[in-house]
Amino acid sequence: xxxxxxxxxxxxxxxxxxxxxxxxxxxxxxxxxxxxxxxxxxxxxxxxxxxxxxxxxxxxxxxxxxxxxxxxxxxxxxxxxxxxxxxxxxxxxxxxxxxxxxxxxxxxxxxxxxxxxxxxxxxxxxxxxxxxxxxxxxxxxxxxxxxxxxxxxxxxxxxxxxxxxxxxxxxxxxxxxxxxxxxxxxxxxxxxxxxxxxxxxxxxxxxxxxxxxxxxxxxxxxxxxxxxxxxxxxxxxxxxxxxxxxxxxxxxxxxxxxxxxxxxxxxxxxxxxxxxxxxxxxxxxxxxxxxxxxxxxxxxxxxxxxxxxxxxxxxxxxxxxxxxxxxxxxxxxxxxxxxxxxxxxxxxxxxxxxxxxxxxxxxxxxxxxxxxxxxxxxxxxxxxxxxxxxxxxxxxx
Numbered sequence: 001x002x003x004x005x006x007x008x009x010x011x012x013x014x015x016x017x018x019x020x021x022x023x024x025x026x027x028x029x030x031x032x033x034x035x036x037x038x039x040x041x042x043x044x045x046x047x048x049x050x051x052x053x054x055x056x057x058x059x060x061x062x063x064x065x066x067x068x069x070x071x072x073x074x075x076x077x078x079x080x081x082x083x084x085x086x087x088x089x090x091x092x093x094x095x096x097x098x099x100x101x102x103x104x105x106x107x108x109x110x111x112x113x114x115x116x117x118x119x120x121x122x123x124x125x126x127x128x129x130x131x132x133x134x135x136x137x138x139x140x141x142x143x144x145x146x147x148x149x150x151x152x153x154x155x156x157x158x159x160x161x162x163x164x165x166x167x168x169x170x171x172x173x174x175x176x177x178x179x180x181x182x183x184x185x186x187x188x189x190x191x192x193x194x195x196x197x198x199x200x201x202x203x204x205x206x207x208x209x210x211x212x213x214x215x216x217x218x219x220x221x222x223x224x225x226x227x228x229x230x231x232x233x234x235x236x237x238x239x240x241x242x243x244x245x246x247x248x249x250x251x252x253x254x255x256x257x258x259x260x261x262x263x264x265x266x267x268x269x270x271x272x273x274x275x276x277x278x279x280x281x282x283x284x285x286x287x288x289x290x291x292x293x294x295x296x297x298x299x300x301x302x303x304x305x306x307x308x309x310x311x312x313x314x315x316x317x318x319x320x321x322x323x324x325x326x327x328x329x330x331x332x333x334x335x336x337x338x339x340x341x342x343x344x345x346x347x348x349x350x351x352x353x354x355x356x357x358x359x360x361x362x363x364x365x366x367x368x369x370x371x372x373x374x375x376x377x378x379x380x381x382x383x384x385x386x387x388x389x390x391x392x393x394x395x396x397x
Contacts, residue, residue: 006037008058008066012048021378023056023112025066039165040130042076057131061165067112067131081135082142084110089146092372100183101372102203108374108382116143117199119183119192121150124199128156130164140174151175153194170194180255182262186210188237189262193228193255205230205297205335208367208387212295212333213238215389219292222246222284222325224277224318229256231295231333236265240293244271246280281321293331294322300338308340315341315349323357323392331364332390339384346386358395365389
């Protein structure tokens with residue numbers, strides 16, 4: 001555990017954010033550090049007035065120098081971690097009866113840097129911070145005790161991992177399993193791709209996809225940025241006449257084809273296209289293609305505030321193009337999964353696009369994250385997913 005006595009003293013006038021429940025302490029909020037420690041160690045945090053404030057792990061390589069695990073003077077040991085994980089599971093309510101769900105969502109579950117997804121009898125994990133990585137063996141031990149999984153797959157990679165000074169890693173760290181892990185959502189068979197993005201499949205859109213399915217019957221649909229086809233498969237299962245899947249990743253499209261086959265969806269009801277969605281939307285417009293439903297579920301266009309302007313432009317362009325592709329009274333199902341763009345900003349981008357496209361937008365449904373991707377108001381970073389189903393009709397109707 002390293003030297004438990006290292007003491008981080010906060011500056012006098014720091015923002016209320018940390019006092020109001022946010023677990024991140026930035027380097028510029030620290031007055032001084034007393035005692036010896038190694039990066040990744042557990043440290044005690046005190047206020048400027050020398051009152052105990054919390055306990056967390058430290059990494060001086062990161063701008064977020066300390067991530068708090070508790071506000072109480074507790075031992076960060078197996079018992080503490082097990083209680084945190086069990087609490088997270090309790091906070092998922094009835095979702096835990098399902099075949100696949102997110103078990104741990106980092107900061108929102110009081111375990112910053114840890115992501116755990118359950119796909120059927122397998123778990124996939126991400127240890128995204130050095131401090132969490134040091135607790136890895138304890139956490140694996142607890143997950144094995146609680147879930148008795150057939151295998152645990154670790155996927156620790158990406159720019160944030162490098163910033164933490166961690167080696168990227170991808171592979172089975174307990175038991176083993178298939179490259180494509182079968183699981184089910186809303187009665188549809190899916191495959192989590194261990195060679196794909198993040199933990200292999202995105203579970204955060206399942207309620208939104210289930211809602212969209214209600215409108216699918218007999219519709220001609222376009223699923224853009226489809227990845228392995230979550231929305232499109234829901235549309236097909238809801239009786240869509242035809243779905244075109246578009247993603248720039250050849251592998252994702254191959255997996256989507258497998259999933260369609262698994263569910264017995266007829267080949268003549270599907271098209272699978274490897275293409276840049278921006279280009280595809282543009283060329284569909286030029287060819288005067290029209291759809292009843294267009295889905296936009298793009299990757300995060302903005303990882304940080306510096307890329308906000310580019311993100312705004314990107315969202316506006318794809319939504320504008322999609323509005324132009326819809327038949328009158330068609331539905332646009334559109335999402336944004338970046339915390340950098342707020343709900344109201346996202347909605348005003350859509351209004352701007354509608355004005356340019358000369359259409360009326362009628363709100364059919366506003367969705368967000370399911371309970372296994374908890375949103376904590378005190379930690380804005382946990383609130384990232386925005387989803388709208390909009391009916392689009394020409395102004396001059």
